[in-house]
Amino acid sequence: PSIGLIQSSRALCQSSRQISTTDTSSNKHVPTAPHFKTSETRKKRQAESEIDAHKQDASSSYGTRFNPYTMAHPIWSENEMDSVEITHRPPDGFVDWLAFIGVKTLRFGFDTLSGFSFGKRNEKKWINRIIFLETVAGVPGMVAAMTRHLHSLRRLKRDYGWIHTLLEEAENERMHLISALMVKKPSWFFRGCVLLTQGIFVNMFFVAYLISPRLCHRFVGYLEEEAVITYTKLLKDIDDGALPLWENMPAPDVAVAYWKLEDDANMRDMFRAIRADEAHHREVNHTLSSLKPDDENPFPPGQ
């Protein structure tokens, strides 16, 4: 079937060369480019890819060298991934209710229109849903970061440290997307839906962020509550044997590199890491929503 692992000739984020940092402290706390695993099995898989053509010595800084850089992001322990729970922050006041009802309405509409609510869920339904939602999920962080950056420039004020957290979220969501794309190439109809949705969502979110950052971060907080619900359901489907194709499928190289998964990581391991990311965004956005826009961002890089 078409849900095979596309051999990642264009994989985003791998290199058999280690980034030369001497950092050895906890991955989670130090903002630095990720370290890439170089075990033999991985090396063999990578050798097959076109990426080799891009490889050059790290000392030559100009040229077509493949650049494996990603921003600081949490690397989850087994314990952290297992302890993710579905949570709900009760809406408090008009803005919160607006955000909450908005998200619930969108989820109901999307589940119905996409046919996800009906019939048996299989790998194809799941991957389409994930790809579509992640093309949306990458928007808020980037739009919010740009808005705050331009605000800092035009108001001649500092940013209070929010921008990096927003950019990290945006890149993290884009990595969810890129990882999912390694599993399936979407159809042209699907691509049209993605284009249309972005055209609407980017503009609405941008205008909303100019008016009320608080509303927007609360909205994302509730979206992420739904994302945790969705990925929890996906993990349950895998455990229940409803998605046999994915049970032993290895996680894409790009995902193994990005989340520093074990060499023999499978799809389930990847989705566990993604779910932990979503739970993290949930906390970040609910927290940012409760801050004033010129409060200090309490989140350090990669946390």
Next chain:
Amino acid sequence: PSIGLIQSSRALCQSSRQISTTDTSSNKHVPTAPHFKTSETRKKRQAESEIDAHKQDASSSYGTRFNPYTMAHPIWSENEMDSVEITHRPPDGFVDWLAFIGVKTLRFGFDTLSGFSFGKRNEKKWINRIIFLETVAGVPGMVAAMTRHLHSLRRLKRDYGWIHTLLEEAENERMHLISALMVKKPSWFFRGCVLLTQGIFVNMFFVAYLISPRLCHRFVGYLEEEAVITYTKLLKDIDDGALPLWENMPAPDVAVAYWKLEDDANMRDMFRAIRADEAHHREVNHTLSSLKPDDENPFPPGQ
């Protein structure tokens, strides 16, 4: 006069606590949060600032802890800063000429309207010019980064590693601005001009970037050629004794921390670092302009 060093109660980028990385290799090549100097003189200056109120132990990750994170960026050696030269890349083809004539026209118009071309240049004229130009300079990198990010999401394609370089440029320009703001608080009329200019420039640049990234990066490349000319002229004015107020004025703390200047760095040292940044943007943007949008970005983080 009003061109004193405003004691930076809101300084962007200082902390008497060192970031806990064990990285000891060359600053320039490792993407990591900058290390902050903690000498006694600096500590004393910092102690006077409000920032102390924000300080908490690094181990408490949530709270109002002050966050000194900035992206990877080059730390210039004395030799690199001294060897910056005014250069010009001859336009080659219609798009290049359009960009070049655009920049030259804007510069002529701005020099005339702002009165910079007439009369004696002093500290006030200089700092107004710098603040204004840096509020513009921070726009292209962020708009280009957002455009490529959204493009990656909606076309379901990877980014080819451009985004981080564009974001680094945007933040770097914003740090130029924040550093200059430590020297002077602009007037309300000035602020109005900044608002108006951003309103026009962001929209024009965004539309232009959708149409021709090549034109936009060439445009920025030529802007940066002008920026190097401008800062070279400023350094010459300082050396000629035309700006006596700045001759022995210490560089703002935020600048010392960001560029890792010597503890006794003065305004001239700061402007030398800024000029080296501009020369770097010049090369980056001329290079990006000559690439196809899905060529691999040849610039590693912080370089």
